Amino acid sequence: MSGADALDRLAERYGIVASYHDIWGAAHAASAGTKRALLRTMGVVADNEEAAEASLRALEEAECARMLPPVIVCSTSGRCSVPVWCAERDGGELRWTMVAETGERWEGTTAPQVTDRRTSPTGPRALRALELDAGPFPIGYHSLDVTGPDGERDTSTLIVTPDTCYGIEDAVGDARVWGIAAQLYGLRSDRNWGIGDYGDLGDLAAEGAGKGAAAIGINPVHAGFAADPHHFSPYSPSSRIFLNHLNIDVTAVPEFADCPLARELMASEQVCRALETARAADLVDYASVSAAKLPVLEALHRRFVEAASPDRKRAFATFREGWGDSLERHAIFEALHAHFFGTDMHLWSWRTWPEPYRDCESAEVAAFAAEHAERVDFFAWLQWIADLQLCVSHRRAREAGMPIGVYRDLAVASDGGGSMAWSWPQVVLAGASVGAPPDDLGPMGQNWGLSPLSPQGLRKTAYVPFIHALRANMRHAGALRIDHVMALTRLFWIPPGKTGRDGAYVQYPFEDLIRIVALESRRHSCIVIGEDLGTLPAGFPETLQRFGVLSYRIMSFERNDDGGLKQPSQYPERALVAVATHDMPTVRGQWVGRDIDWRGRVVEGITPEWVDSSHADRRRTRQSTIAALRDAGLDPGDDAADQPTPGLAEAVHRFIARTPSRLLMVQLEDLLDLDEQANLPGTSSEHPNWQRRLPCTVGELFSHPHAGRIIAALNEERRR
Known part of the structure; x- marks a missing residue:
């Protein structure tokens, strides 16, 4: 095997696409330098031919060293083939047990033939295919336990999914409906604090429903950086799982009614002047909004701690327990970010923090969280309040007669300096960024400054960060738009310090991801819209349609071969249509x-x-x-x-x-x-x-x- 062969095979195994065609039809091959740089981002060494060969051997050995893959995704309507690596021997049975999330159990034995053999550091290994009929299994997230002929045992996550998403016909029957697309931050009211809030969203939904609207679409309301309100793009969030606290309606927080400190702050000349200026402004001043809101929210949190009813405290505890480590890590990140960035502006990214604090599981991070428990509690509480208020907005929309209600937007990725990257460093990768190859508007390509998700990291974590992002954004929503939905199958990665001219596409486990989208869509009764503008991989639109994902059609892009606009009858039925986007x-x-x-x-x-x-x-x-x-x-x-x-x-x-x-x-x-x-x-x-x-x-x-x-x-x- 030559060095070039080893590098190419290694890149292929890690999903790096060898070449792509640009919008003009010209082919672009990923250079050896690009492949090495992207592999390095994935934690794979391929700096020379010996290193590439060694990494390829290590990958093949690692694949057979574990008995089961960390996750298997299959359809409830078909058979599920599970690859099982065992110590090599002829004959022998595999014993398996599937425990559903509900506690139901299925078990059986089988003796499949060996289909492959490899040598690992622990000895010869043999591959067998465990074939399961998934028909009786309920949809959901289950545990699969397998024991080999020699007693070796392993456990994997088995995700059983429906074959289609929750459909628009499930929500509106055979009607053709319309909705309103709004930038939440831009909503104006006599009572908001210079930025649209969840209360304004509820008001807009109630008003819009009365006019015939079926949905209110909003920009992503992902969590930003509490310590840096200047970083406010909704498509460059700190986390795609949690919510933007600046959209909280402060006066609607129950503690506001009997919090003397909050009322004192609200009545102060400084806050009154700031609110008057913010409400009159044509642009949102995020820094001023944050400076006015955060002290009042801190006062309301203290009031909650001191005087909230046992039931209310129990509800917060339940919310916090429900999100588990994801919420705890986000809240700790916010406290750490405020601590470090507040003392040194060069410590904005967690990657520049002192070494022990870059690891979310370190003893130093645990000690910091214990020492600043009240601050961590505050940031977790903000998420609970935002979640409650968004829930009320969606409920108001549905009660006013909207069959869909709030229609949310999921950004394609998150900022590499944010809480999601800190919480899941093996999934949200440092170094490379995502974007688009060169085109008419960007001859050097587009670099969005966002960190890509690792396909390997997603599998190793059984897709948990992806699942949490879907759940969080389908929660309190009747529809979800997935920005740049092609990222489910491929995403354009740009090596560190390079432009889009030096990028390459990286493939993702599309079948697994789209099936998980369908599962969460069904569980949340949430329509899915895929933002599928631009050049699409062959067969991709048809697969989206098969899974019940609505296409996204913009009037000015819908043209015939002669360049003229398509007539209305030429548009597909299963689509969202609009004159333009934001x-x-x-x-x-x-x-x-x-x-x-x-x-x-x-x-x-x-x-x-x-x-x-x-x-x-x-x-x-x-x-x-x-x-x-x-x-x-x-x-x-x-x-x-x-x-x-x-x-x-x-x-x-x-x-x-x-x-x-x-x-x-x-x-x-x-x-x-x-x-x-x-x-x-x-x-x-x-x-x-x-x-x-x-x-x-x-x-x-x-x-x-x-x-x-x-x-x-x-x-x-x-x-x-």
């Missing part, structure tokens, strides 16, 4: 080229010629949109090709409302005829991403005449 211009913004002007002002390297050319392209896009609208019998107005006419947005939304697609989402920004978008991809501080607040309160939204026209159009078209 990363795209609003209807008005697209027409006036607001995003183009922004790029011309703030993006380095953008020339006046590029701006002029982009505006010319946009004029052609407007013309093709007008042509499609008129082909559909819709009149956007005589001057619509040149300016956003009063009838333009209504015509556009009537167009997508006529599609057979079961769910339509309309952005609040389009209901209010705004020209600014939530996020301008490719920018950070140059553009106020994830900061814009709506110009009116939740109570005033639906009295806006523009909103009234679009809602009337949606109700009329969707009920046909």
